[in-house]
Amino acid sequence: MLKLLEGPQTLGRGRIFWSCFLAVLAGALIYPLFADSYDVGNFAYFLIWIFMALGLCLMWGYGGMLSFGQTFFFGIAGYGYGVLAINMGGGTATIAALVLSVVVAMIAAGILGYFMIWGGISGIFFGIVTLSATLVLAFFLGQTAGPEWHIGPARLNGFNGMKGMDPLTVGSFDIEGSALYYLMIALIVIVYIALRMLVNSSIGNVIVATRENPQRAEMLGYDVRKYQLLTFVIGSGLAGLSGALYTSWGQFITPSSIGLPAAAMPIVWVAFSGRNDLTATLVGSFLLLFGFQTITVYSQQAALVLMGVLLLATVMLAPQGFVLGIGKLVVDWWSRRRRRDEGTALADTGRLQSDET
Amino acid sequence: MALVEVKGVSKRFGGLTAVSEVDLTVNAGEVHCLIGPNGAGKSTLFKLIVGLYPPTTGSIFFDSTDITAERPYARVQRGMSIKMQAPSVFKELPVRQNIQVALQERLSGAECAAEEERLLALLNLAEDSGKLAGALSHGQQQWLEIGMALALQPQLLLLDEPTAGMSPEETYKTGELIKSFNAQGMTVLVVEHDMAFVRQVAQRVTVLHLGKIFARGSLEAILEDEKVAEIYLGKTHAH
Numbered sequence: 001m002l003k004l005l006e007g008p009q010t011l012g013r014g015r016i017f018w019s020c021f022l023a024v025l026a027g028a029l030i031y032p033l034f035a036d037s038y039d040v041g042n043f044a045y046f047l048i049w050i051f052m053a054l055g056l057c058l059m060w061g062y063g064g065m066l067s068f069g070q071t072f073f074f075g076i077a078g079y080g081y082g083v084l085a086i087n088m089g090g091g092t093a094t095i096a097a098l099v100l101s102v103v104v105a106m107i108a109a110g111i112l113g114y115f116m117i118w119g120g121i122s123g124i125f126f127g128i129v130t131l132s133a134t135l136v137l138a139f140f141l142g143q144t145a146g147p148e149w150h151i152g153p154a155r156l157n158g159f160n161g162m163k164g165m166d167p168l169t170v171g172s173f174d175i176e177g178s179a180l181y182y183l184m185i186a187l188i189v190i191v192y193i194a195l196r197m198l199v200n201s202s203i204g205n206v207i208v209a210t211r212e213n214p215q216r217a218e219m220l221g222y223d224v225r226k227y228q229l230l231t232f233v234i235g236s237g238l239a240g241l242s243g244a245l246y247t248s249w250g251q252f253i254t255p256s257s258i259g260l261p262a263a264a265m266p267i268v269w270v271a272f273s274g275r276n277d278l279t280a281t282l283v284g285s286f287l288l289l290f291g292f293q294t295i296t297v298y299s300q301q302a303a304l305v306l307m308g309v310l311l312l313a314t315v316m317l318a319p320q321g322f323v324l325g326i327g328k329l330v331v332d333w334w335s336r337r338r339r340r341d342e343g344t345a346l347a348d349t350g351r352l353q354s355d356e357t
Numbered sequence: 358m359a360l361v362e363v364k365g366v367s368k369r370f371g372g373l374t375a376v377s378e379v380d381l382t383v384n385a386g387e388v389h390c391l392i393g394p395n396g397a398g399k400s401t402l403f404k405l406i407v408g409l410y411p412p413t414t415g416s417i418f419f420d421s422t423d424i425t426a427e428r429p430y431a432r433v434q435r436g437m438s439i440k441m442q443a444p445s446v447f448k449e450l451p452v453r454q455n456i457q458v459a460l461q462e463r464l465s466g467a468e469c470a471a472e473e474e475r476l477l478a479l480l481n482l483a484e485d486s487g488k489l490a491g492a493l494s495h496g497q498q499q500w501l502e503i504g505m506a507l508a509l510q511p512q513l514l515l516l517d518e519p520t521a522g523m524s525p526e527e528t529y530k531t532g533e534l535i536k537s538f539n540a541q542g543m544t545v546l547v548v549e550h551d552m553a554f555v556r557q558v559a560q561r562v563t564v565l566h567l568g569k570i571f572a573r574g575s576l577e578a579i580l581e582d583e584k585v586a587e588i589y590l591g592k593t594h595a596h
């Protein structure tokens with residue numbers, strides 16, 4: 001199983017890569033010991049969005065399906081968590097609310113994906129349909145301000161958003177601050193490792209083959225629709241995980257976290273990072289979120305404009321993504337250096353042998 | 358015994374009838390060549406058999422089972438394997454991974470790795486196994502796709518112009534490869550223009566012209582048929 005951690009579908013392999021991975025993980029684990037609680041909370045907030053980015057990377061980069069629907073599933077699970085947590089009464093039941101809300105998002109992805117994929121929708125039309133679904137949900141939730149819009153005691157509240165749900169709780173312990181941060185780190189490691197193993201497995205081979213040439217993949221005996229649906233459900237489920245965690249983190253959710261500007265953000269993160277690689281998406285999305293948040297403190301408009309400029313620059317200068325491009329340069333440089341060193345060592349050995357004779 | 362039976366199949370695209378009331382039988386264990394001038398409907402008939410087009414009328418049977426309504430992947434699972442006219446490989450994936458995708462449904466672990474090496478050696482692609490498939494020459498891509506089709510160990514191998522873009526040496530080698538697989542019991546249906554290649558491999562030949570069956574029979578009989586020569590020279594426009 002562990003050999004699936006490395007393969008042709010993922011950048012980074014060998015002792016040096018995994019040493020760097022462990023060093024970054026160790027740094028992340030000791031970070032709360034040195035940072036103040038406000039910064040730790042902010043970092044936990046950045047990390048919440050990583051799942052949505054990784055899900056889009058799987059769908060778009062590996063599966064070839066550009067989905068504008070990440071915030072659709074983010075919203076379903078986010079509102080789902082709120083409704084379930086309020087109706088189930090908080091406490092440890094919030095863990096069940098988290099799991100159930102992600103399952104609901106995955107079921108929604110299964111239904112929407114089934115009709116799109118079995119209906120033969122692909123390419124740009126896939127993006128249009130998912131964007132339409134996202135906008136419909138955002139507009140629908142925006143008009144739920146009246147008191148008649150409630151599910152049990154949970155009121156949807158229109159543009160003001162839903163609030164009043166408990167954060168994730170185990171017994172009487174609220175998972176907030178550093179505890180939430182550590183939960184995020186653990187979940188990201190699990191999801192990242194699981195996705196690496198998925199894309200390097202035989203299923204991943206078919207997912208990538210389907211992206212490259214769906215007709216050829218079908219001619220090898222694969223029902224490519226099933227693989228596309230699986231990819232869509234997993235990727236959308238990860239967006240759902242982001243949504244549920246977001247609601248539990250802030251104890252509120254509004255339709256603006258689903259609408260058009262929010263729906264465009266994951267596309268920018270993944271395009272800038274490099275959609276064809278999980279590690280590039282993980283690193284690049286975190287950097288962009290960190291930068292976006294830092295600039296937002298001074299001017300939200302400036303941050304949005306910067307995102308637009310970055311998307312344009314990516315499309316025009318580095319269509320495969322900036323972070324992935326830099327990663328490949330480093331790998332190429334390292335490979336060349338190793339080959340040169342090995343060549344020098346061989347030449348030295350040859351010289352020594354000729355000296356001995 | 359018939360492995361493939363095409364019964365009264367027609368295919369219309371709007372006002373154009375590309376294939377008209379075609380009956381074709383491919384017997385188990387034979388190399389059957391489908392020939393005809395450009396626009397005869399060979400590739401359309403081929404796509405009807407593999408399931409890329411649904412027929413307007415008629416039925417297609419494989420191993421006595423009606424497969425007319427089945428999707429291509431289901432036909433492949435029954436024992437068909439296809440090489441398309443234009444090289445249709447996964448261009449952004451390494452050569453080795455192309456073969457892996459074709460093999461992994463049938464084999465796993467050490468068996469899969471051994472078969473992978475055997476096929477790469479057979480196709481003269483062992484040295485280029487790390488290259489992206491899109492970086493191979495046209496002829497090499499044709500070979501790779503033939504290798505992917507063979508990796509499925511099909512009952513019926515369908516080849517649409519397998520030697521297009523190949524040198525005479527590569528063409529000859531491809532013919533010998535097909536004959537060796539046929540000797541092991543594989544049935545082969547080939548759509549081909551190159552008559553030298555057809556002479557090398559064909560046991561039975563069907564000639565299509567203007568979407569209809571024009572002639573059929575043994576290779577010798579077809580080669581001696583003056584009408585067949587005429588349609589290749591463009592002297593006859595209808596049967």
